[in-house]
Amino acid sequence: MCDTRFYAWGVAARFVFYVHCARCGNMNLERVSRERVATGLRLLGASLFRMRGYRCDQCRGRFFSLRPYKKITPTRTAPAGVASQTGLEAASAGAKSRS
Numbered sequence: 616m617c618d619t620r621f622y623a624w625g626v627a628a629r630f631v632f633y634v635h636c637a638r639c640g641n642m643n644l645e646r647v648s649r650e651r652v653a654t655g656l657r658l659l660g661a662s663l664f665r666m667r668g669y670r671c672d673q674c675r676g677r678f679f680s681l682r683p684y685k686k687i688t689p690t691r692t693a694p695a696g697v698a699s700q701t702g703l704e705a706a707s708a709g710a711k712s713r714s
């Protein structure tokens with residue numbers, strides 16, 4: 616038995632290379648101007664490297680990132696296959712009631 620502590624990442628391994636919030640792992644971020652993220656030397660450095668400014672709505676954190684942006688929002692409804700099947704059934708039921 617080892618005494619090493621293991622920590623989980625904030626995001627799934629396949630999304631680590633996309634921009635995400637370092638605090639909470641949120642990927643549904645809002646792009647903001649660099650001036651709203653930092654001032655002074657940090658702003659100058661971010662401008663030099665053309666880093667983009669992001670704001671996390673969940674934890675209100677603001678940060679710069681060079682990673683590519685990919686908006687991933689958590690699903691709160693049934694999977695797409697199930698939803699389309701039930702939608703199809705509802706449409707056919709509506710057609711039957713009209714005739």
Ligand SMILES: [Zn+2]
Binds near residue numbers: 638640641
């Ligand atoms: Zn966050």
